[in-house]
Structure formats: C-alpha cells, structure tokens
Amino acid sequence: MNRLKAIADGQTFESVIHQEVLDRDPVVSIRDFSLFYNRKQALYNITMPVAKGMVTALVGPSGCGKSTLLRSVNRMNDLIESVRIEGDMVLNGESIFAPSVDVIALRKRMGMVFQKPNPFPMSIFENVVYPLRIDGERDKTILMQVCEQSLRGAALWEEVKDRLSESGLSLSGGQQQRLCIARAIASDPEVLLLDEPCSALDPIATGKIEDLIDRLRGEYSILIVTHNMQQASRISDHTAFMYLGRLVEMAETSTIFTRPRLSETEDYVTGRFG
Amino acid sequence: MVWLSGGMFAIACLMIVSLLAFVLWQGLWTLWPRTYSIYGRKDGTLVGGELYAKASLEGQDTLYLRTGNYDVSNQHFAYVSSSELVEQSGWLAPDLWLVERKEWGNLYGFPKQLSWSQADPEDFVRVVHEGMRQTAKIDRELGEAKNELKRIDQHIAEARLGIRRVELAEKIDLQRAAETGSLEGLSPSARDAVSNLGLRNRQADETMVEINDRIAGLEAQRAERTVVFELPILDPLGTITADWADLRAGRLRDPTGLAELLGAAKDSSGLSFSAEPMGDGGLSEPGVEDQRLVCKVTIPGEPTRRLMIRRLEDGRVSVEAFREHSILLADMVRFFPTNRLGIFQRLGVYASRWWEFLSGDPREAGMEGGFFPAIWGTVVMTIVMSLAVMPFGVLAALYMREYAKSGWLLSVIRISINNLAGVPSIVYGVFGLSFFCYIVGGYIDGGPIKAGFEPWPSAAWFSALGGLAIVGLIAFAVSIFSGQAEARRSPLRTVLSWSAGLLWLLTLGLIVWLLVKSPHFHGFYEAQLPNPTFGKGCLLWAALTLSLLTLPVVIVATEEALSAVPNSLREGSYACGAGKWQTIHRIVLPYARPGIITGFILAMARGAGEVAPMMLVGAIPLATELPLDGEFPFLHGSRSFMHLGFQIYSLGFQSQNSEAAKPMVFTATLLLLSIVTVLNQTAIWLRASLRKRFQSSQF
Numbered sequence A: 001m002n003r004l005k006a007i008a009d010g011q012t013f014e015s016v017i018h019q020e021v022l023d024r025d026p027v028v029s030i031r032d033f034s035l036f037y038n039r040k041q042a043l044y045n046i047t048m049p050v051a052k053g054m055v056t057a058l059v060g061p062s063g064c065g066k067s068t069l070l071r072s073v074n075r076m077n078d079l080i081e082s083v084r085i086e087g088d089m090v091l092n093g094e095s096i097f098a099p100s101v102d103v104i105a106l107r108k109r110m111g112m113v114f115q116k117p118n119p120f121p122m123s124i125f126e127n128v129v130y131p132l133r134i135d136g137e138r139d140k141t142i143l144m145q146v147c148e149q150s151l152r153g154a155a156l157w158e159e160v161k162d163r164l165s166e167s168g169l170s171l172s173g174g175q176q177q178r179l180c181i182a183r184a185i186a187s188d189p190e191v192l193l194l195d196e197p198c199s200a201l202d203p204i205a206t207g208k209i210e211d212l213i214d215r216l217r218g219e220y221s222i223l224i225v226t227h228n229m230q231q232a233s234r235i236s237d238h239t240a241f242m243y244l245g246r247l248v249e250m251a252e253t254s255t256i257f258t259r260p261r262l263s264e265t266e267d268y269v270t271g272r273f274g
Numbered sequence B: 001m002v003w004l005s006g007g008m009f010a011i012a013c014l015m016i017v018s019l020l021a022f023v024l025w026q027g028l029w030t031l032w033p034r035t036y037s038i039y040g041r042k043d044g045t046l047v048g049g050e051l052y053a054k055a056s057l058e059g060q061d062t063l064y065l066r067t068g069n070y071d072v073s074n075q076h077f078a079y080v081s082s083s084e085l086v087e088q089s090g091w092l093a094p095d096l097w098l099v100e101r102k103e104w105g106n107l108y109g110f111p112k113q114l115s116w117s118q119a120d121p122e123d124f125v126r127v128v129h130e131g132m133r134q135t136a137k138i139d140r141e142l143g144e145a146k147n148e149l150k151r152i153d154q155h156i157a158e159a160r161l162g163i164r165r166v167e168l169a170e171k172i173d174l175q176r177a178a179e180t181g182s183l184e185g186l187s188p189s190a191r192d193a194v195s196n197l198g199l200r201n202r203q204a205d206e207t208m209v210e211i212n213d214r215i216a217g218l219e220a221q222r223a224e225r226t227v228v229f230e231l232p233i234l235d236p237l238g239t240i241t242a243d244w245a246d247l248r249a250g251r252l253r254d255p256t257g258l259a260e261l262l263g264a265a266k267d268s269s270g271l272s273f274s275a276e277p278m279g280d281g282g283l284s285e286p287g288v289e290d291q292r293l294v295c296k297v298t299i300p301g302e303p304t305r306r307l308m309i310r311r312l313e314d315g316r317v318s319v320e321a322f323r324e325h326s327i328l329l330a331d332m333v334r335f336f337p338t339n340r341l342g343i344f345q346r347l348g349v350y351a352s353r354w355w356e357f358l359s360g361d362p363r364e365a366g367m368e369g370g371f372f373p374a375i376w377g378t379v380v381m382t383i384v385m386s387l388a389v390m391p392f393g394v395l396a397a398l399y400m401r402e403y404a405k406s407g408w409l410l411s412v413i414r415i416s417i418n419n420l421a422g423v424p425s426i427v428y429g430v431f432g433l434s435f436f437c438y439i440v441g442g443y444i445d446g447g448p449i450k451a452g453f454e455p456w457p458s459a460a461w462f463s464a465l466g467g468l469a470i471v472g473l474i475a476f477a478v479s480i481f482s483g484q485a486e487a488r489r490s491p492l493r494t495v496l497s498w499s500a501g502l503l504w505l506l507t508l509g510l511i512v513w514l515l516v517k518s519p520h521f522h523g524f525y526e527a528q529l530p531n532p533t534f535g536k537g538c539l540l541w542a543a544l545t546l547s548l549l550t551l552p553v554v555i556v557a558t559e560e561a562l563s564a565v566p567n568s569l570r571e572g573s574y575a576c577g578a579g580k581w582q583t584i585h586r587i588v589l590p591y592a593r594p595g596i597i598t599g600f601i602l603a604m605a606r607g608a609g610e611v612a613p614m615m616l617v618g619a620i621p622l623a624t625e626l627p628l629d630g631e632f633p634f635l636h637g638s639r640s641f642m643h644l645g646f647q648i649y650s651l652g653f654q655s656q657n658s659e660a661a662k663p664m665v666f667t668a669t670l671l672l673l674s675i676v677t678v679l680n681q682t683a684i685w686l687r688a689s690l691r692k693r694f695q696s697s698q699f
Ligand SMILES: Nc1ncnc2c1ncn2[C@@H]1O[C@H](COP(=O)(O)OP(=O)(O)OP(=O)(O)O)[C@@H](O)[C@H]1O
Pocket: A037, A042, A061, A062, A063, A064, A065, A066, A067, A068, A069, A080
C-alpha cells in the first residue's frame, strides 16, 4: 500500500514489467510517454509493450488514465486542444508521434471501439464499409466482400445478413457494439483499441462480445480497457495495472491474478481496494 | 397563483383563437356569393345591396350594404339606417343579375335587352354565355395585337440603346445621324447602330398601321355588343290616372296614358301589363305593399320595361322607371342571377371566385379579381432569398461550430448574431435601400460615380492595383507558411495564423476599395441611364435584404443542429481515419440535416411574411410584369414585383377606396396566414419525423 501512497505523493516510481511480457514481439511499444491536459499531468512516463497477436488488458481505478493512454495510441487526443505530450510510441517499428507522421493514415492502421456503441446514422452496410468509403472505394463487389468478412469477424453476419440496408440504429445495443467492432476491423487494422466495450451492455451481450474477442485473438492485436476484473482474467493474455497516471505492474494475466510481484496489485485485483 | 397563471393562459389562448377565427371567417366569407336585396326608402328612393354586416344600436339597425353599380351611384358600399326604410326585409328580386366586370366593380340589375340578339329574356343566360365566349376570343386577339405593338416598341428602344452605347463608347453624338439616317463619316459600329434604328423604324412604320387597324377593328367589334340593364334606381316619368284595384290585379283599363308616358302613343293597343307588389309583403309594415307596385310593361316590338307605380291621392298614380344602363359584353367577367341560385350553384360560383383569386390577374387596382401576381412575386422572392441565405448561413454556422476555435471573439460574434435577429425589420429595409439599391445597384448601373464615389486618377489606381497584388501575395505566403509551421500551438504559429487572417482581410478590403475607386468602370447599364436598372428597388435587392434578415435564423438553427450531433459520432469517424471534411460531410451534415432544413423553412416563413422592408426595396402595388416568366432570361432580378404582405397593406390603407377593398384584404390575409402556417407546419413535421428516424431505436 505504501507504494501507491508514494505515487499519490508524487514520488518517482519504477514500473514492474515481467520478463515474459518483454519477451513477446510488440505491435505497439509505449516509450516514456507522458501526457498533460493543460498543466494537469494525466500520464507519467509510461513505458510498456503491447504484444502482437495477443489481448492486453488495461485495468485500474477510475480516472487513472486508461482511456487517455488508449486514445493516445491512435492520437485521438489530438482532437483535444489543450493536450500536450512528451515521449513517443512506436507502431510496428514506426514512430506514432514524430512530426512527419500523417495522423489520418496512422488512424487507418488501427481500429477503435468506444464505451458506448456509436453506429453512424446510415445503413448497416454503409456503417461497416465506412473506412473504405472514406478511402474512395466504390467497387461494389469489394465493398460487399469486406462487409461480409467484417460482419462474420464480428459474429454479426448471421443476424443481419438479410437486413444490410436497414439503419444501423435499428439494432440492439449488443448488436450495435458488434457492428462497431466490425467497422473497426473492416480496414484490417494492425491493432484494435477497445475502451470498455461492454460497460453499456447486458450480461448476455457482454458474453457475446467476450467470445468475439476470444476469437479475434491471434488474428488481431488487442488493447482493451476494462473495469471488470473477471473479464480481464477471462479474455486477456497480458494485464497492465495503472494507478494515477502511472503503470504499476504488467505481466501475464494469470500471473497478475495469482502471484503478482507487488502486494498493491494483488490488493487491487482481488478487490480489496479500488 | 394557479388561478392567476391559468387565467392568463386562458386569455392568451382566447386571443390567439379569436384572431384565427376572425381572419378565417372574414377571409372565407368574402368570396361567398350573397343575395341582393332591394329596400324602399321612406323618401321614395330605392337602395339595394348585398348585406355585409348589421349593427344594432338602441333598437335601431344599421345595415352595411354592398351596393355595387359604382359607375352610376359613385359608391361601392352604403350604410343604411333601418329607420329610413319602408320595410325591414328587402325584396329578393328573382331575375336580378350580378355581373362582375373588368372595370367599375360589380353591377346589379335586371337584364333588359341585348344589342345583338332578339332573344327572349328567358334565354338571356344562354345567349350571353355564348356571346362571352366570342368576345373572349376577340379579347385574346386584341391582347396578341397589343403584344405585337409592345414588341415593336421594344425593338425600337433596343435600337436606341444600341446607339446610346456607341455614343458612350466612342464619345460621339449620333443624334443627327439617327434623325437623318445619314451614315457619312461614322465608324462601322456607329453605322450598324444607326442603320439598325432606321431598319426598326421602317419596320415599325410598315407594320404599325396594319396592327393599329387591326386593333381598331377589334375594338369596334368589342364595342358592338352591349347589354342593357335596368338598375334599382328610379327616374320619375310622370303621373297617370288609373284604378288602383285594377292595377293590383294586373289590369290596365286605359293604357293610353301609360303608353304616352313611355313615348309610344300611336300604338297603345298591344300594350301588355303585369304588376306585383314589391318585396314579400308578409314581413313589411301593414299596408305598405298596397302603396307601391313593380310592373312590367311590354309594347310590341320593344323590350319589356320595368316600372315602379306608386299610389297617389284622387285616383292618380305616379310612374317611375328603373334607370337603364348599358355595358359592354366584353367587360363582363362572370354573371349569375344571384337571388335564384341553389346551394350547389352558389358553391360553384364560390369555387370559381377562389380560383380566380388564386390564379387571376387583379382588376380594379387589386380590389377585385386575382392575387396571382402577388402570390407569384412572394413565392419567387422567397425562393431567391432562400437560395441566397442557405449557403451563407449554413457555411457560417459550420465554420463557427466545427472549425473556429472557441474563444471570446467567437462568443462576441455569436451574441451579435443573436441580437441581429431582434433588429426591427424596417432597419433592414432602410439598409437594403441605401446599400443595395443605391450603392450596389448604382454601381452596377453606372459605375462608381453613380454609386456616389469619386474615382481615382488612372495612374494612382494602377499603382494601388500593384499594391493589392503584393499584399495578396504576402497573405498567401504567410498562410502557407503558418500551415506548415510544425510545433503544435506554438506562439509563433498563433501569431502567423493571426497575421495571415488579417492580411487576407486587408486584401479583401483593398479589392473592394479598388472596385469602388475604379476610373475604368462605367456600369453595365450606362446606356439606360438616367432610368435605373438595378439602382432601384427590385426583386434581387428585396431577396438579398430578406436574406440578411433571415440569416440569424438560419445560423442559429444550423448551429443548434450541429451541436446536437453527438460527439461520439465524430470521434467514431475520426477513429476510422476520416479527415475533418469527410467527417463533416458524411456524418455531421447528414445527421444535422433535419435541423438545418427546419431552420431554413422557419427562415422562409419569416421572410415570406415580412412587409416593412419590402415597402422600401421593391414591392409595388401593381406590376404589369412577373419577376419569373417565360421570357428570356426567365428570372428578372431587376423587376419590381407584387408581394402578398405589401398588397394587404397597400389595399387596406393606401388605395383610394380602402373601404371597398376591405373584404379583399381579409381574403389576402387568410392566404398569407395559410402560406406561413403551411411552411411552419412543414418545418415542425419534418423535424419530428426526421428526429424519429435518427433516434428511434437507441436500445
Ligand atoms: N478532456 C480532458 N480535459 C482535461 N482533463 C481530462 C480530460 N479527459 C480526461 N481528463 C483527466 O485525465 C485523467 C484520466 O482520465 P481518463 O478518462 O483517462 O481516466 P480512465 O482511467 O479512463 O477513467 P474511467 O475508468 O472512469 O474511464 C482524469 O483525472 C480526468 O479528469
């Protein structure tokens, strides 16, 4: 507990990252990354890898900066005027924050799913192929192919294949969230960013999404924020525990949940605080 | 408290409902064909009219009658007090006709004789209908002939303009040449212009005679056919001796006296006579019907005449004739025996009057006939206004909501725009008149001098042009550079983008200044001067003035619609790798469209009903030409136009006879109210239905 107190007091702190995580091939590696909202610092010198082809879960108490970190990976924070950053991230060997980076092209290499389903007010088909549409793709057969692939990938195809021209808003909440996942994987992203994708859904819909994430494992690299410890233990390969803008400990999920190196991590994942 | 607020609420509702009911009632009732009653006054005269209103005061009724027959009686309407009248319910003469005319308003009278036919009075309806079909053809031909004349005039005017243009371009005087037609020593273009005028003049001389003859012939044909009516106005003929009881029974024992009065002394033998009491008798004061008879007298070979016979003392009776009045068949628009119509015929007349009201041209300075030019003018003006206000308003709102960084400057601008919505509309009218009509319009017509600016000398102007080019280049360079400055939000970049903006503003100002000070521009319509083309109130300026007036409505509505677009949608789009414009045009605008359209329709409704600025910038009470017609270039921005709202004002308060125009004012008000209501309802309905479409099934 005293380490967390030290963090709260603003003392420097060395994150603990287990070797088994560092041994993996990273798709994204975050390097000494800090982020400020105006003068308020939200992330402190975070260094961590996101393993290729695996599911990495970000856990931590509310307000610790999980969303901020996730949104930094595809530079969604650029949209907020007051944000300033230090450090860098690397996506498959290429810098994300270098001045010469084309943000638009960068975002096309990632898919993102938000806490609340946000299908666009257009047909299911158009929702899924939106990333291709903005690239100017017109070929019906390609669009159709991608649409089917993505919907199958998001385990939604069987449910909507007869109503592709209906509005995306006509789906149920869980279906909408899977539609958003289908949209996120339509452009075949290198990494998939999920920010609490199940928090607005009921248990059955949540189960379906979890199954889906399980199926996407291996094919996609996934970075997921979750509040739900059971969920993190069920679906993720690696888990990173954050606290007040700092990475505390990161390891294989089973390690984090059974024998973490720091007692604070154990306290958090067992629900003794947080 | 609940009583107080509830009471206020009830009063507010009552006021709104009564306003609507009043306009609706007055507007709908005006065109309904009423019956025409004839009353006897105690002084022996008659007064007839359609009963429009009745007011009671201390047991005395005052009747408000539409008397018609303006050309004879000099009044359209009359107030009659019931104490003047012999009987309280009038005589609904069954064979009285209502004739709507092209001039002089309605005529009410008994048809007596047709100049072109010996038909029996029973056949008059059919014969007159037939005759009207033929005169309609004459009128059409007449219209065509007059159009030809107009075209010839136009050609000559154009040829004159051509000469004027050459004069202005070559700084010469072609007055003499144009008069004499001599082409000596003239440049080729001057020669063309002069010979063109000569050609047009010769053509006119050739065809004009023929056309004028044709017109005279048609006018003569038109004047040939007349209908004689007997109006309910009495002229005394004299007195005769007769037995009252005989007369009452429809007998005349010694017709010579009457025949003498009628000027047919020689042959009184074939005179036939019938008489009936005037009015219904039953409701009149007792004995009144026994003092007065309306009789019909026929002398062989002459049309039947209608006389009023009044009982005097000592066995004599006085004879009075109904005044004869003859009108041109071609002036008749519509006629019907108004007291004899069944309910369906009445409905038919009502429908046909509404049709004329909506689609016909005005008669009698707008007091009768149709409102089509006014409706058309309003519609065209509103459409042009929307075309002007839509891109401006939507783009401005888009910039403010999606692109501009929020800050004090933006707040100030937003507040000013909101305040702009509260500026009295007449202020816009004054601005439109002084800026659009006089300055911009004057500039278009005759260049800077006409717009009231002093042009610079040529050399100074060209050096200023050079300065403009330099400033423009610098502005361009700075904005490119500020776009490339790397560091995000560095002070340098802020300074650069501010100065780029200022430089662009400066460039814009310079361009305007140079335009205004140009010594080389003399307007597009210099040849027409001093007649203004755009330098006066006209459709274009009216539409632009109104678009200024409705701009705040559109901006506010669009901003609202844009801010109602959930941010999660924008983020979702950006996360897919969409750029700013892609996000706006694929996600934001479609989502905001219903709101934008709603604001737009509200702006149209506001603009369509606005009168005060219209009075200043282009609406006129009577326009002969439509602002949008089949004539090239179809939309005539420089024409003045008629406007429904302005028409209400000018009819009700500016015409010579506003009393007579009052019914029409109500009908026009009803029309305007319905147009605005329909627009508003469409907006509400659209908003509701589209909102449902977008937000129906969130979970
Ligand atoms: N747009 C913003 N402007 C200023 N501060 C912000 C902004 N967004 C987040 N913050 C702050 O940054 C910190 C981290 O927020 P973040 O949303 O990343 O937390 P989180 O871990 O995702 O929390 P939760 O689990 O509740 O979603 C918080 O203290 C928050 O107040």
